[in-house]
Amino acid sequence: MVRGVYIHIPFCHQICNYCDFNKFFFHNQPVDEYIESLGKEMALWANDLQKAEIETIFIGGGTPTSLSVDQLDRLLELITTYIPMEHVTEFSSEANPDELTLDKMQKMREFGVNRLSMGVQTFDQDLLKVLGRTHSNDHVYEVINHAKQTDFPSISIDLMYGLPNQTMDQWKASLQEAFRLKIPHISAYSLLVEPKTIFYNLLSKGKLSLPGEDLEAEMYGYLLEEMQSHGYIQYEISNFAYVGKESKHNLLYWNNDEYIGLGAGAHGYVNGKRYSNHGPIKKYMQTIETGEQPLMMQKEVTNVEKMEEEMFLGLRKNEGVSLAKFEERYGLTLRDVYGKELDELLQRELLVLEDNFVRLTSRGRFMGNEVFQYFLK
Known part of the structure; x- marks a missing residue:
């Protein structure tokens, strides 16, 4: 049975050097029209949504907080119109610290969003520039203050290690700053250099200096020790939380449960079939206008494949x-x-x-x- 919904917002005001997700520069994009297309796609899924007991909703990207307050209002209105909310216990949105204003947070809370997943990556200002990030630590502190003002139940931050020229001291300092802020959920990932990214192009030209495997393993070991000593429970290889603050939506993936993916480039798993939507915005929107699902690929998962997925996803959990x-x-x-x-x-x-x-x-x-x-x- 479908238990979750993922909604993709593919717009960014800045493209990060390591990102390989389906994303486009915000400027001159048909953002309002795209949001309406999302609503039409939700309508195409109406029967499945009504039969499901949706427990989690996750708005990802791209950058959902690149939307204006009015655009966010329209998106959330469509979501709460088409997706049954009575069983939803976790309603999350990704966020950039320099785009998440107080009025956007108030709008999210108005529609029931109760969890933020914020891309911090590092508290080292020099490394932020290397990553192509535009926020500062002050933006992070401001968001946390806004979360208190709006009574936001939960915040998660992403941190990264194994970054270009990152030292052990820089990694330790970022972790200690996160602990000081008492963030209830922390995801910590080693950098993966993916094709079609700026980092990949630099690496192929010999212009990207990465920590070796030994240093990366040392960083991960330090992460495990410090998380435990600061009261975090490791519930997945890269995810740590205070008791009761685990990401329910991500647990759907690791438990190999079914979910609907909406938006350009989104992936889903419904009725034993995995699918992905068209990535280009124009192609996605044109297909929606014909009244058809914007599917680029759909594949029935064999029993053997389901068992494989059960193992390599499930073993990620503690x-x-x-x-x-x-x-x-x-x-x-x-x-x-x-x-x-x-x-x-x-x-x-x-x-x-x-x-x-x-x-x-x-x-x-x-x-x-x-x-x-x-x-x-």
Whole structure:
């Protein structure tokens, strides 16, 4: 059953050097028309939305906070018109610190948005410039003050490590600043240099200096130690939260549950099929106008693929993969399908089997990608 909705806003006032998401410069884009197209796409999903029990909504991008207050008002009006809200417990929006004004936060709260996911990335001003970010630390502090004024229930920030020329001291300083602000949820990711990004072009020309694997592992180790000592629970490889502040929407992905994706370039998983929408805004909007779903690709997920996804998504969570849930979903025990792989990984002490769950060990978290490869047939 569908339990979540993702809504993509592909507009940015600034394109970051590391970003490979579907995004476009805000200037001269048909933003108002795009929002209306989103409403029409929601209408196309009306039957599925009414049958579902939607628990989480996530507005991502791009940059949702690149919208004006009036545009945000229209977007939220469409969302709350077409998406049944009675079961929604988490309504999140991504945000840039230098674009999230008090009036935008008030508008979000008016429509029930109760969680912000803010792209901070680092508290080091020099590294922010390297990333192509336009905000300052003062913008972050201002947003946190606005959150208190508007009684915002939860804020999450993203931090990144393994950045170009980043030192261990810079990483430590960013983490300590986040702890000082008592942010209830922190996502911390190592930099991945993706194709079609400015960083990728620089790397291919030998003009991007990245920390080595040893330093990156040291940064991750420091992250794990400090999160625990400051009262955060690690519930996924890169995600940490105070008790009860975990991201319910992201847990949908890691639990391999179904969700509807709306907007240009959005991905979804409904009725056993994974799909992606057209990425170019014009193509997306033109298809919507014909009354058809703006699908670029749709693929039925085979049972084998579902089991693979159950493993490499589920093992990202600290609780791991439930043996009982696996058997209930697929009619086979985990050992029936992956007995040989389990034995080898247990012997290498990269996995542990306890309390009817299989999960990564502390050592396994440092080698997660290698472990996941075992379950890809």
